[in-house]
Amino acid sequence: MSLEAIRYANGELSIIDQLLLPHQTVYIRIASCEEAWSAIKRMQVRGAPAIGIVGSLAMAVELKSPDTLSQVDSSAKLSAWLGAKWDRLVSARPTAVNLQDSRERMFRLLSTDWSAMDVAGQRLAAVEWLESQLEQDVRSCRAIGEAGANALLQSVEERGLVPPGGQVNVLTHCNTGSLATGGYGTALGVVRSLHNRGRLGRIFCTETRPYNQGARLTAYEIVADGLPGTLICDSMVAAAMASGRVHAVVLGADRIVSNGDTANKIGTYQIAVLARHHSIPFFVAAPLTSIDFSMRTGSEIVIEERPSDELACVAGQRIACRGIDIWNPAFDVTPAELITAIVTDTGVVPPNNVAALAKKLGAEQG
Template structure:
């Protein structure tokens, strides 16, 4: 059974504190929007899909016991709180898209004379709760599409009708800890395992926050997958020596042209993969694709505190007084990406905008 990073029942929300993993598994109560903003900003919950879900559910928890005297006052409350949650971590687009969708629902319900304020609140709660189930279903579809694409490429390269078990590399954490469950890029790995086609998975440490070493490795051990942790600086040597069939990573935001923002270090892996002829896939739900952003040049990159680089826990590892540059994400150009895996299929970056536009119209 995959790990559960989000525990929710109506009126109650808890998240697994990922800052304490892998040493301690502790769930934190999220009693409202202020708590939601803090756990997202402090990275106690992380991963673009999980950020959106926890943010929206924190609002659901807050308004659940409240009574509103009018639909207008409820809509104003929702708008203010959703905008506040978006500010917690601006690079991940999922929270912004979820906020826009929920605010659009609130606007429609406000205008509907057949819906009173109690029914409006109920409809809003239902919509936020539906995100949990949808995310897991979407992740399973991403896993199926991604595994199929990798195996087809491997079989074609070998001139064989069917691929044997494969070795894959992933970066950062994209599993159950980053989503409502199952995972995006790690969902592809999970599907390969379920098909009996996973020979080995390699995960990077993902400095400076070590999401790979702390979180992905934790999940891989929990699932009993054949897995090995490597340092970020070992990727080139790994791809040269270990016959890796594909790289599969997640995304915090995908631009209309296929440029992809993901955890810092992704770009250099894509460059090295291109050099070694290893297919490089991005696994992300449609909610991570922002067609309003024409290219990666327009994606806002969050910069994190120096301390994440200079300290491990309470121990300083860098010389006092040194300047630091600590972007949380980098942008991988579309030209380095083999395919973008979504719940609706796998798309080449050049086809992305047209294909997604058509899907959204249906």
């Protein structure tokens, strides 16, 4: 049973405050889009799918409130209200595509399926659609987990990295489990599926400096689920691969573009380079909605830069020399040619064939 990081029932939303993990497991209530924006910006919730879900559910909460009902008494006012709320939420973490994707899908429905409804019907349809995003994400993650496990096992056996039916050691970076999604996880969902089949030897998670999502969050999930896991710092990846401890890499994505280039947590690119050097398969696992077909290459992706204190300080204590300049990008872009395959909820494709998913995405969005 994976962790329940997002709770929603009867119009009330709460999330685990990930800033307090792993020492405390505390749920905080999110009662408005502005509170969601703050939680996303402060990284009390993070992970591209989870960001999209929390944004959607916060909007559902606010749409149900009496104060909002009095503000959106016409279709035009509802559309303007939704647009303003989505724009605000998207501004919290611009690199992750999921919030923008949800915005576009909702407005597509507003102009097609919901266009003939009166404002009350549109509000109800909007709330139901927003609330459905949590359950949809869990289904998506389980599909990613099964497809990814199949592809990963086939790849490592074909390369002779493990014998047929043998156990596989997987390395992951950052956090892609229940804390980053609606539940189960994307890349960590693949790991969970391997474990459920008895095929997981060990999961290596990187510390993921400077914010330590691996040490704080992925390690927390590994321990909570009873998975065989080992924590390493980011600079140990090459040594782990060279020693034969790692058979495959699987991690997530905040944005995948048309040519297969992928933005993910800073440090991903160097792991991809190391995996290529050691002939280790490198998989990206993400829902179809993380693919941004409006961008042709990774050079177009806006990379968020985080506050310098995240790099200079640990647990509120400064460890860096004062006066030194600090560059703290939250993400990097891995070129498509370094990726073995991209695992989505609708199947597995080589990165140079991401465009083949465009029709599936259009059907999903419709």
